[in-house]
Amino acid sequence: MDLGISGRSALVLGGSQGLGMACAQALAEAGVTVAVGGRDEDKARRAAKQIGGGAVAVPGDVSDSAARRSIVERARAALGPITILVTNAGGPPPGPVESHDETVWLAALQTNMLAAIDFARLVLPDMRDAGYGRIVNVTSFTVREPYPNMGVATGVRAGLTGAMRSLSHEVAADGITVNNLLPGLMDTGALERVYMAQAEKKGIPAQEAKSAMAESVPMRRLGRPADFGPACAFLCSVHAGYITGQNLTVDGGLSRPLL
Numbered sequence: 587m588d589l590g591i592s593g594r595s596a597l598v599l600g601g602s603q604g605l606g607m608a609c610a611q612a613l614a615e616a617g618v619t620v621a622v623g624g625r626d627e628d629k630a631r632r633a634a635k636q637i638g639g640g641a642v643a644v645p646g647d648v649s650d651s652a653a654r655r656s657i658v659e660r661a662r663a664a665l666g667p668i669t670i671l672v673t674n675a676g677g678p679p680p681g682p683v684e685s686h687d688e689t690v691w692l693a694a695l696q697t698n699m700l701a702a703i704d705f706a707r708l709v710l711p712d713m714r715d716a717g718y719g720r721i722v723n724v725t726s727f728t729v730r731e732p733y734p735n736m737g738v739a740t741g742v743r744a745g746l747t748g749a750m751r752s753l754s755h756e757v758a759a760d761g762i763t764v765n766n767l768l769p770g771l772m773d774t775g776a777l778e779r780v781y782m783a784q785a786e787k788k789g790i791p792a793q794e795a796k797s798a799m800a801e802s803v804p805m806r807r808l809g810r811p812a813d814f815g816p817a818c819a820f821l822c823s824v825h826a827g828y829i830t831g832q833n834l835t836v837d838g839g840l841s842r843p844l845l
């Protein structure tokens with residue numbers, strides 16, 4: 587299916603590996619030129635090369651507001667107006683709520699909530715001028731159903747979900763959609779940190795903790811980047827123009843809300 591976005595420019599934060607890179611690859615396959623974010627410059631450059639289609643690296647730490655402005659300026663200078671934004675970064679550390687002090691919470695708020703809001707504010711003028719905008723935030727299935735030891739991630743992402751729901755109403759008349767994509771247990775970097783922590787807590791091998799996670803999914807497997815990227819590209823497409831303020835869960839049936 588032609589997604590109708592060929593020739594557009596996208597900024598994909600945390601696009602240098604895992605789920606963000608899967609989004610960047612799917613967008614590039616649809617003819618979109620991508621600016622790839624991530625803290626590690628070399629990794630972002632390698633990812634941009636692999637993604638192809640004229641992709642460029644725009645490294646920087648999204649937890650820093652000056653870096654956020656610089657990332658958008660570099661992306662715009664290289665690719666022109668940014669009309670597709672995918673916000674993503676590494677997740678907060680796992681552990682009981684009680685085990686995390688204010689420093690951890692403030693870092694998570696910056697990285698996983700305020701950064702996404704700031705990036706949206708920075709690219710909205712481009713989207714308004716173009717009469718076309720797609721904002722997709724990578725959040726988590728834990729927003730639908732909290733998961734053990736993921737209280738910080740759930741807390742800050744619930745806040746982001748509220749802010750983005752409000753934003754979706756405010757920009758709807760401008761041809762801009764705002765949606766969240768909720769990964770389940772996906773076989774990428776963030777999950778590795780979670781099952782390593784589980785293995786340590788239970789005193790079992792990491793592989794056993796990982797297999798138990800896969801077994802807990804109704805589809806009896808972990809998700810793959812290829813399960814995720816196409817959903818992101820669809821939400822950025824012309825065909826998703828009447829879908830806004832939504833949360834699309836990609837989790838193999840793991841979370842069980844009625845709606």
Ligand SMILES: NC(=O)c1ccc[n+]([C@@H]2O[C@H](COP(=O)([O-])OP(=O)(O)OC[C@H]3O[C@@H](n4cnc5c(N)ncnc54)[C@H](OP(=O)(O)O)[C@@H]3O)[C@@H](O)[C@H]2O)c1
Nearest residue numbers: 600602603604605624625626648676677726772774775776
């Ligand atoms: N995988 C899962 O099962 C799962 C489930 C639920 C939610 N999620 C969430 O989905 C997101 C993506 O997951 P993933 O597994 O693809 O993560 P990942 O493999 O750890 O990749 C994270 C990406 O974000 C970049 N990044 C991390 N911190 C950053 C920062 N402060 N500033 C700029 N870039 C940053 C990383 O590059 P650098 O390291 O170079 O910065 C990398 O490109 C995470 O927030 C995760 O918590 C994942």
